[in-house]
Amino acid sequence: MTLAIETTGLVKKYGGITALGGVSLSIPSGDCFGLLGPNGAGKTTLIRILTTLLPPSGGSAAIGGFDVVRESGSVRNVIGVVPQAMTSDLDLTGYETLDIYARFYGMPRKERAERIDELLGLVGLKDRARDLIATYSGGMRRRLEIARGLVHKPLILILDEPTIGLDPQSRHVVWELLEKFRSLDSLTILLTTHYMEEAESLCDHVAIIDYGKIVALDTVEGLKKQIPEKDVLEVTVAGIAAERAVEFAGALPTVTRCLARGDVLVASTGNGAEIIPVMVDGLKNLGAKVTRVVLKEQTLEDVFIHYTGRPIREEEAKKVSFLLGAGIPTRFGR
Amino acid sequence: MRLLAFIERDLRKFARNPIVVGVSILMPIIYLVILGNSFQGELKNLPLAVVDKDAGPYARRAMELLRAIESGTRTVRLTVSPDEEAAMRGLRDGAYKAVLVIPPRWSAEIERSTGPELGLFLDNAETISAQTLEAAIARALPEVRTGFVRIRENRAVPALRRVEIYRKIDYDQTLIPGVVIMAIFLGAMMTGAFNLVMDRFLGVDESYFLTPLTKKDMVVGLVASGLIITTTLALVVLFLGALISGIPLWRMLDARSAMLVLAVIMLSTLGIQGLMFLIMGRIGHPRIVGVLGGFLNVIFFFPSGAIYPVESFPAWLKAFAAVNPESYSVHALRSLFFKGAGIAAVRGDIFFLAGFAALTILAGIFAFKRTL
Ligand SMILES: Nc1ncnc2c1ncn2[C@@H]1O[C@H](COP(=O)(O)OP(=O)(O)OP(=O)(O)O)[C@@H](O)[C@H]1O
Ligand SMILES: [Mg+2]
Numbered sequence: 001m002t003l004a005i006e007t008t009g010l011v012k013k014y015g016g017i018t019a020l021g022g023v024s025l026s027i028p029s030g031d032c033f034g035l036l037g038p039n040g041a042g043k044t045t046l047i048r049i050l051t052t053l054l055p056p057s058g059g060s061a062a063i064g065g066f067d068v069v070r071e072s073g074s075v076r077n078v079i080g081v082v083p084q085a086m087t088s089d090l091d092l093t094g095y096e097t098l099d100i101y102a103r104f105y106g107m108p109r110k111e112r113a114e115r116i117d118e119l120l121g122l123v124g125l126k127d128r129a130r131d132l133i134a135t136y137s138g139g140m141r142r143r144l145e146i147a148r149g150l151v152h153k154p155l156i157l158i159l160d161e162p163t164i165g166l167d168p169q170s171r172h173v174v175w176e177l178l179e180k181f182r183s184l185d186s187l188t189i190l191l192t193t194h195y196m197e198e199a200e201s202l203c204d205h206v207a208i209i210d211y212g213k214i215v216a217l218d219t220v221e222g223l224k225k226q227i228p229e230k231d232v233l234e235v236t237v238a239g240i241a242a243e244r245a246v247e248f249a250g251a252l253p254t255v256t257r258c259l260a261r262g263d264v265l266v267a268s269t270g271n272g273a274e275i276i277p278v279m280v281d282g283l284k285n286l287g288a289k290v291t292r293v294v295l296k297e298q299t300l301e302d303v304f305i306h307y308t309g310r311p312i313r314e315e316e317a318k319k320v321s322f323l324l325g326a327g328i329p330t331r332f333g334r
Numbered sequence: 335m336r337l338l339a340f341i342e343r344d345l346r347k348f349a350r351n352p353i354v355v356g357v358s359i360l361m362p363i364i365y366l367v368i369l370g371n372s373f374q375g376e377l378k379n380l381p382l383a384v385v386d387k388d389a390g391p392y393a394r395r396a397m398e399l400l401r402a403i404e405s406g407t408r409t410v411r412l413t414v415s416p417d418e419e420a421a422m423r424g425l426r427d428g429a430y431k432a433v434l435v436i437p438p439r440w441s442a443e444i445e446r447s448t449g450p451e452l453g454l455f456l457d458n459a460e461t462i463s464a465q466t467l468e469a470a471i472a473r474a475l476p477e478v479r480t481g482f483v484r485i486r487e488n489r490a491v492p493a494l495r496r497v498e499i500y501r502k503i504d505y506d507q508t509l510i511p512g513v514v515i516m517a518i519f520l521g522a523m524m525t526g527a528f529n530l531v532m533d534r535f536l537g538v539d540e541s542y543f544l545t546p547l548t549k550k551d552m553v554v555g556l557v558a559s560g561l562i563i564t565t566t567l568a569l570v571v572l573f574l575g576a577l578i579s580g581i582p583l584w585r586m587l588d589a590r591s592a593m594l595v596l597a598v599i600m601l602s603t604l605g606i607q608g609l610m611f612l613i614m615g616r617i618g619h620p621r622i623v624g625v626l627g628g629f630l631n632v633i634f635f636f637p638s639g640a641i642y643p644v645e646s647f648p649a650w651l652k653a654f655a656a657v658n659p660e661s662y663s664v665h666a667l668r669s670l671f672f673k674g675a676g677i678a679a680v681r682g683d684i685f686f687l688a689g690f691a692a693l694t695i696l697a698g699i700f701a702f703k704r705t706l
């Protein structure tokens with residue numbers, strides 16, 4: 001099995017901030033690999049180093065066997081990238097964008113026309129291809145950018161939060177698209193996300209990244225297995241102080257962790273079905289009223305919380321010049 | 335193919351902004367009209383009060399000569415004032431730019447050749463008007479009786495007769511080279527490197543950096559699209575400017591000098607495009623370009639000799655003019671338009687412009703950073 005992407009001890013520092021603190025990854029060809037992390041974890045930084053946009057401060061990375069620093073030109077030929085921010089020229093049409101990009105890769109006219117036609121059909125933009133991108137909705141722009149990333153038939157598709165800012169329908173459309181392209185073009189896909197559901201439904205392998213470090217890496221099933229409590233019990237209670245309820249439920253057998261979210265008790269347990277009657281009766285005896293009980297299978301989110309200790313984190317402010325705002329030579333930070 | 339696709343992108347984007355196209359043609363033309371009418375080559379209608387305390391034959395002769403200026407070149411507008419004090423008050427209030435006092439017994443002194451003097455009081459707060467008036471009066475009055483009239487505080491402009499060695503040129507025609515240069519500057523300002531700044535500002539640059547486009551592709555592509563757009567704009571501005579100021583360029587330029595004009599325009603464009611790359615290569619906010627643009631336009635335009643002759647600049651400004659590409663463009667265009675010059679007269683300019691363009695574009699490629 002050949003490796004599509006390999007990194008060893010990648011480090012990236014922005015002034016005093018360490019955005020990546022030694023990332024080592026091996027992604028086999030044909031894999032769909034998810035990089036899961038909260039805001040500011042360093043996902044975009046990692047992607048930008050892999051896609052030759054940023055030089056690493058330390059370590060090395062290779063894509064399709066090419067070193068991202070020394071052979072950046074070859075790397076750019078084998079990857080297709082959908083950046084996190086929307087990056088299409090608003091005053092071009094969808095068709096023009098795809099055509100111009102295909103020419104950057106030297107695709108001959110006929111091949112270009114066929115590929116663009118195919119892609120526009122797949123992303124459902126055939127009717128709007130001759131309109132300016134300025135008139136597209138966010139979801140349409142995303143789909144166009146996915147098509148743009150694929151126009152030259154890359155071996156490796158890299159997407160940075162491909163569904164950010166999309167509504168649930170559009171998100172599912174994007175997922176379906178990625179599944180489809182994966183089987184059509186036998187792509188290797190690397191995507192970053194902070195939606196657990198996305199990683200769970202698309203990816204073969206998932207790495208959890210936090211504070212610039214990989215804290216866990218496995219298949220989705222494997223990750224779930226790594227934490228002992230396979231069920232999550234959510235019990236909505238009334239008429240009792242939260243601390244008392246947490247204290248009681250946390251002490252029950254097989255419950256490894258319990259916390260209160262508003263009036264909902266959230267308990268992690270190895271055996272939910274058995275613990276439900278015990279918990280409900282016990283809470284009643286304490287004078288509480290139980291209005292709702294939900295038993296869920298452990299999700300990636302719980303795995304995530306298990307490893308990072310929190311569901312999401314506020315992004316730290318980027319360094320921007322006090323004197324000049326964001327419009328500054330990048331050397332002074334951007 | 336990559337390069338052509340990149341150029342096509344720029345051209346398409348530019349064509350989607352017809353207002354920008356219109357404005358960039360209109361602005362230099364408006365400059366021409368406004369400059370042509372505000373800095374008239376010679377000043378006109380400067381109000382001059384004359385207080386005649388002599389009333390002798392030479393005073394009458396002097397008045398006639400001044401009237402001749404008034405109706406001839408119209409440099410002055412005469413007011414005869416019987417009251418010296420009222421005239422001086424008018425001078426201080428700004429009603430007159432100068433007061434000429436003909437003292438009592440002036441004619442008699444001329445007769446006796448005892449060194450007659452006229453009093454000329456000038457509004458020195460406005461140097462240009464003052465100098466013009468002084469020169470006009472000094473030129474006119476010696477004819478009263480040559481060699482006998484002296485003007486007090488005469489900072490002496492000798493009474494030269496103008497000798498014109500070239501075809502008579504109106505002032506707004508002489509502005510044409512400057513206007514073409516301004517069109518080139520404005521064009522270069524909002525194409526080429528400016529697209530880079532906009533791409534960077536909008537974050538679009540990221541998606542281009544992800545493709546096999548090289549540094550050279552990007553810089554050369556942007557310069558090339560800028561060259562196409564700017565040269566076209568400059569030619570349209572030249573054509574319209576010639577129409578407005580009434581120079582029959584198409585009759586004055588033969589095929590050879592037309593080619594030279596085109597070469598000068600293209601080389602000037604390339605030079606300014608390259609310069610913009612050096613300056614804007616790393617700027618990420620269009621507002622900075624806005625601020626810089628106004629500043630750079632003045633910095634390069636006024637010392638180019640487009641309006642005032644380079645020869646009369648102080649030494650330090652002359653030194654700047656010597657490295658200002660716009661000086662060379664103005665000199666070359668002026669020679670080609672008005673002096674019927676051939677390649678020999680503009681060879682130096684073309685060498686300088688070509689060297690400047692090559693240097694700035696190479697430096698631009700070098701300075702351009704193809705990472706975020
Ligand atoms: N140009 C920069 N200068 C300084 N710090 C930066 C820069 N870019 C990113 N950072 C910092 O590096 C860290 C990682 O940022 P990065 O954009 O990689 O996070 P991310 O995982 O993509 O987050 P998100 O989910 O919000 O997109 C953050 O702390 C961020 O503030
Ligand atoms: Mg990110």
